[in-house]
Amino acid sequence: MVNRWLSLYKNNKVNSIGIFIIVLLTILLGTVFLETNQAMERSMALVSQGETQDFSYLLNITADDLAAAGYDYPTALANKNEVIAENYQIVWEERPFAMVRTAGGKEIFRIYQAERTMDRLYLTAGTLPAVGEMVVDEQYAKRHGLEVGDVFTVSGIDYTLSGRAVFPDQLYPLVDNTGLQYDPGSQAILALCEEDFAQWETAVNSPMAGRFSGGTAEENAKMLERMQEDENFFYVTGAQDNMQIGAAITSQQNMNLIIMGFSMGILGGIALLLVIITITQQIKTEQHNLGVLKAMGYTNIQISAKYLGYFFLILAAAVIGYLVGHLLTGSFYGLQVARFNLPFIKGPINYGNLLVMGVIPAAAITLLAFLTSIMKVRRPALHLIKDINIKKNGITVRRRNKKITDRNYLAGIRKIILFSNLLLFVFILFGGFALGVQIQFAYTTYNMTANISQSVMEGINYQSDVRFIDAVEDRSADNYYFYDRAGKLELADAKESKLYNLLIMGSGDRSLLQLYDSQGAIIDINEEDGLVINRHIALQNGLAIGDLVNFDSGGQVTGVPISNISQSVYGTTIYMGQRAAIERGILDAEEYNGMYSGEAVEFDANEHLAIVQADNLRESLDQSVGMFRVTSIILFMCGLVIGTTIILLSIFGVIANYRKYIAVMKIYGYSDRECSYAAIDGFRLVSMVGFLISIPYTFLLATIMFNIISAGSDMIYPVEFNIPSTLVCFGLTMIITEILIRATKRKITGISFREIMEH
Amino acid sequence: MIKVSNAVKYYKDGEKKIAALSEVSLTVGNNELVVILGPSGSGKSTLINVMSALDRCDMGKIEYDGTVITDLPDRKMTRFRRDNVGFIFQEYYLLPDLTVENNIRMGASLAKNTDYGEIISMLDLDQLMKRMPYQLSGGQQQRVAIARALAKKPQVLFCDEPTGALDEATGKQVLSLLQDYQRKNNIAIVMVTHNQGIAAMASKVVRMNSGRIISEEINQNIADAADVRWA
Ligand SMILES: Nc1ncnc2c1ncn2[C@@H]1O[C@H](COP(=O)(O)OP(=O)(O)OP(=O)(O)O)[C@@H](O)[C@H]1O
Ligand SMILES: [Mg+2]
Numbered sequence: 001m002v003n004r005w006l007s008l009y010k011n012n013k014v015n016s017i018g019i020f021i022i023v024l025l026t027i028l029l030g031t032v033f034l035e036t037n038q039a040m041e042r043s044m045a046l047v048s049q050g051e052t053q054d055f056s057y058l059l060n061i062t063a064d065d066l067a068a069a070g071y072d073y074p075t076a077l078a079n080k081n082e083v084i085a086e087n088y089q090i091v092w093e094e095r096p097f098a099m100v101r102t103a104g105g106k107e108i109f110r111i112y113q114a115e116r117t118m119d120r121l122y123l124t125a126g127t128l129p130a131v132g133e134m135v136v137d138e139q140y141a142k143r144h145g146l147e148v149g150d151v152f153t154v155s156g157i158d159y160t161l162s163g164r165a166v167f168p169d170q171l172y173p174l175v176d177n178t179g180l181q182y183d184p185g186s187q188a189i190l191a192l193c194e195e196d197f198a199q200w201e202t203a204v205n206s207p208m209a210g211r212f213s214g215g216t217a218e219e220n221a222k223m224l225e226r227m228q229e230d231e232n233f234f235y236v237t238g239a240q241d242n243m244q245i246g247a248a249i250t251s252q253q254n255m256n257l258i259i260m261g262f263s264m265g266i267l268g269g270i271a272l273l274l275v276i277i278t279i280t281q282q283i284k285t286e287q288h289n290l291g292v293l294k295a296m297g298y299t300n301i302q303i304s305a306k307y308l309g310y311f312f313l314i315l316a317a318a319v320i321g322y323l324v325g326h327l328l329t330g331s332f333y334g335l336q337v338a339r340f341n342l343p344f345i346k347g348p349i350n351y352g353n354l355l356v357m358g359v360i361p362a363a364a365i366t367l368l369a370f371l372t373s374i375m376k377v378r379r380p381a382l383h384l385i386k387d388i389n390i391k392k393n394g395i396t397v398r399r400r401n402k403k404i405t406d407r408n409y410l411a412g413i414r415k416i417i418l419f420s421n422l423l424l425f426v427f428i429l430f431g432g433f434a435l436g437v438q439i440q441f442a443y444t445t446y447n448m449t450a451n452i453s454q455s456v457m458e459g460i461n462y463q464s465d466v467r468f469i470d471a472v473e474d475r476s477a478d479n480y481y482f483y484d485r486a487g488k489l490e491l492a493d494a495k496e497s498k499l500y501n502l503l504i505m506g507s508g509d510r511s512l513l514q515l516y517d518s519q520g521a522i523i524d525i526n527e528e529d530g531l532v533i534n535r536h537i538a539l540q541n542g543l544a545i546g547d548l549v550n551f552d553s554g555g556q557v558t559g560v561p562i563s564n565i566s567q568s569v570y571g572t573t574i575y576m577g578q579r580a581a582i583e584r585g586i587l588d589a590e591e592y593n594g595m596y597s598g599e600a601v602e603f604d605a606n607e608h609l610a611i612v613q614a615d616n617l618r619e620s621l622d623q624s625v626g627m628f629r630v631t632s633i634i635l636f637m638c639g640l641v642i643g644t645t646i647i648l649l650s651i652f653g654v655i656a657n658y659r660k661y662i663a664v665m666k667i668y669g670y671s672d673r674e675c676s677y678a679a680i681d682g683f684r685l686v687s688m689v690g691f692l693i694s695i696p697y698t699f700l701l702a703t704i705m706f707n708i709i710s711a712g713s714d715m716i717y718p719v720e721f722n723i724p725s726t727l728v729c730f731g732l733t734m735i736i737t738e739i740l741i742r743a744t745k746r747k748i749t750g751i752s753f754r755e756i757m758e759h
Numbered sequence: 760m761i762k763v764s765n766a767v768k769y770y771k772d773g774e775k776k777i778a779a780l781s782e783v784s785l786t787v788g789n790n791e792l793v794v795i796l797g798p799s800g801s802g803k804s805t806l807i808n809v810m811s812a813l814d815r816c817d818m819g820k821i822e823y824d825g826t827v828i829t830d831l832p833d834r835k836m837t838r839f840r841r842d843n844v845g846f847i848f849q850e851y852y853l854l855p856d857l858t859v860e861n862n863i864r865m866g867a868s869l870a871k872n873t874d875y876g877e878i879i880s881m882l883d884l885d886q887l888m889k890r891m892p893y894q895l896s897g898g899q900q901q902r903v904a905i906a907r908a909l910a911k912k913p914q915v916l917f918c919d920e921p922t923g924a925l926d927e928a929t930g931k932q933v934l935s936l937l938q939d940y941q942r943k944n945n946i947a948i949v950m951v952t953h954n955q956g957i958a959a960m961a962s963k964v965v966r967m968n969s970g971r972i973i974s975e976e977i978n979q980n981i982a983d984a985a986d987v988r989w990a
Contacts, residue, residue, distance in 0.1 A: 401858045409868035420856040669841025
């Protein structure tokens with residue numbers, strides 16, 4: 001039996017290798033994405049043993065609350081928390097933190113207290129800190145090679161590292177408060193024991209973490225909704241919607257799922273088609289022998305049984321693909337969680353995955369192939385033996401025959417050959433389509449990442465620093481001044497948005513920060529009558545120009561229209577001109593608490609709340625799109641390999657299918673060139689048509705996919721139709737097809753008159 | 760005139776070398792009908808394959824009116840076949856996706872021949888032109904194959920058991936058609952057959968055994984195809 005199967009593969013060497021490669025790559029890709037998601041699940045589950053918060057919130061402390069507490073803010077806060085806890089059956093914990101910036105602003109640290117009742121640290125090494133000790137976040141430690149026992153200095157104070165940890169409330173860390181993205185190269189989250197932590201000055205208004213003390217998931221979800229409508233909260237964010245905890249990881253997982261489904265669907269289809277075509281071809285070449293077997297009394301099932309041998313070929317490819325994918329998962333995971341703070345928990349070989357991804361599809365494909373074979377040999381034995389062509393020609397073939405004249409003979413039969421084998425036609429169409437989808441999708445993703453960086457950085461000319469300080473006294477015209485005010489937008493349907501930073505733009509050199517509208521025209525912020533939001537905020541809240549919203553800044557609510565939408569796709573900053581802000585009562589007078597500066601600013605003490613440099617912004621953007629870039633390169637490579645394989649196999653398929661045609665033509669004195677013109681050249685066009693179909697398909701799919709990802713993310717991923725890159729992909733498809741067609745002409749040279757003379 | 764001088768052709772069967780042709784010499788005049796007879800495996804097909812520039816011999820020489828074709832590169836051999844020879848096989852090898860008309864055009868277009876109506880009428884194919892091969896009987900298919908070969912206006916027509924799959928009546932009909940055409944157009948026909956009776960219509964009968972020509976006789980009384988004894 002084994003020998004029979006081996007000879008099955010040997011007789012179809014090229015196709016068998018093709019099936020092997022495609023299945024292997026399909027399963028490999030699928031495994032990497034699936035197991036990366038599973039590893040994320042595992043890490044999250046481990047980390048959540050530290051009782052991850054259900055939500056975080058800030059309270060609205062009103063003048064009345066303050067008065068009732070004798071104008072002592074901490075007391076007022078504690079009192080209100082008591083009431084809230086009682087009302088909603090929750091437990092809470094304040095989550096104070098200190099921000100430290102090293103001289104030069106190059107390194108940023110966020111320091112927490114290590115002892116917690118919820119969001120307890122998940123230690124990847126060592127223990128919680130005692131006095132004089134410190135725990136540092138896993139990513140930073142890994143990046144800088146920090147181990148337990150090392151000494152780590154923060155603002156001149158030495159601490160011994162007692163451990164490395166993952167912070168369950170900072171899985172997608174936010175170290176800086178200004179929206180600067182996490183970068184483990186220069187940003188760390190640290191934790192100290194209570195006594196040491198008390199030495200640090202904490203930021204005002206620290207957020208609260210909360211957990212429901214009981215209740216089912218549904219009850220708690222309802223409760224969360226009620227809390228979000230409660231005036232006593234400034235904001236409440238559920239863990240699932242919290243970028244730092246659930247949302248970013250979920251969106252990453254979704255993306256993985258989409259890419260996985262996307263690639264595997266296409267590749268699986270190809271593998272199936274390929275197996276069916278291979279078997280059809282094989283039956284065609286062997287039909288004489290099959291007929292003899294049948295005449296001797298073998299049944300259709302017995303005859304077809306040998307094609308079940310493909311199961312083992314597919315299975316072997318699937319198992320190898322799975323194992324390689326399993327091995328690569330660690331690296332891919334590392335790539336994906338570079339911006340997350342999640343440990344990699346290596347999983348064992350997952351037989352469930354292997355079954356679902358490898359064994360079941362292999363069995364399904366083989367079964368279909370087996371059925372195909374039964375259909376094909378269900379003919380009288382004599383027909384098989386004598387190679388009697390009982391094929392009834394289709395209407396297309398008959399119609400095409402009528403169009404042949406003495407003058408266009410070769411071109412005419414070229415068209416007939418093209419349409420006479422539907423399966424091959426579809427396969428080649430699919431080859432061009434698959435190559436097109438894979439490389440265009442990769443290219444679209446790649447372009448998108450470039451667009452994002454470009455559209456965010458376009459208006460930013462502050463090479464040096466942005467700083468927020470309490471007041472800006474002496475102003476120079478070289479800088480651009482603003483007043484920063486945090487607040488939420490209340491939308492028409494009484495829903496509330498996330499917290500945004502409203503920058504009220506005033507005087508100074510406006511070239512330092514330019515906003516552009518969707519047409520690319522400069523938005524003159526001081527001519528705008530209302531708020532300017534970006535595309536991401538518009539999309540997330542369903543806002544359009546002209547919509548009226550309430551801007552709620554610490555209880556002070558002002559009605560204001562959306563007057564423009566900037567083309568930026570990223571960030572949580574909204575803008576308004578100073579004149580409009582004063583007219584609407586958001587700002588009392590001309591005042592500033594921050595500036596953009598084109599000069600390098602000396603950093604002194606802790607007086608700056610936050611500092612953002614254009615370079616930092618660029619870097620962190622690069623980082624957040626870098627993963628897409630790498631993914632797109634991987635997809636591109638796979639696309640090239642797979643697309644090339646399919647087109648190659650389809651050409652081989654055509655040649656195999658028309659061997660006798662070609663042999664007769666050659667005997668009659670048609671040259672190799674004429675034969676390949678008639679038999680294969682036509683398929684060049686078919687593969688191009690496949691590519692053309694892939695253009696709208698890819699664009700649509702990419703749009704849908706990235707919209708899904710955008711919804712749970714902190715930026716939108718704008719998919720744009722890019723003509724140059726489509727042309728590049730088209731050219732590439734054409735070149736590959738051309739090279740393959742030329743390379744396979746040798747096959748035609750190899751077809752001899754013996755093809756039809758020997759039996 | 761085709762002149763075969765000392766043609767040798769080996770086939771490798773594993774380690775062994777089989778001489779399918781050993782030192783075969785033969786001439787075929789420009790309007791001769793030569794019949795080659797011999798038991799199975801005697802080298803008949805091999806001989807006409809090398810004669811018709813389909814295959815190469817390992818030693819020896821083949822000339823057409825003084826032009827040596829044995830040393831031609833592949834491309835020129837193809838060109839030679841295109842311009843000079845036609846083929847008819849035991850199995851007809853019509854292209855299944857082409858109508859009768861377009862199968863015939865396969866030969867005609869090679870010779871840029873647009874004037875093959877006479878051949879069609881001669882072979883009585885007028886009514887079948889729009890049919891597909893699967894709609895034809897064996898005899899009809901062979902007639903189409905002959906039309907395809909003749910439409911190409913060959914100088915020499917090679918036939919490898921053209922009647923092998925046909926019954927007597929149809930076989931004789933096919934032979935008559937070939938003979939008529941040959942007489943009218945003065946072409947050479949080289950025909951391989953197992954059927955001894957067909958020898959009667961040849962101008963020369965060649966017998967082969969084990970890769971050698973064992974006898975070669977000129978036939979003085981050429982019979983009409985219709986009158987041959989069917990074996
Ligand atoms: N491609 C090949 N490889 C090896 N041996 C071959 C090949 N073709 C023919 N032979 C051998 O060469 C010899 C001559 O074969 P050929 O086909 O010329 O015989 P034939 O006279 O036409 O027989 P038949 O009447 O059965 O058609 C035979 O012994 C055959 O086995
Ligand atoms: Mg023979």
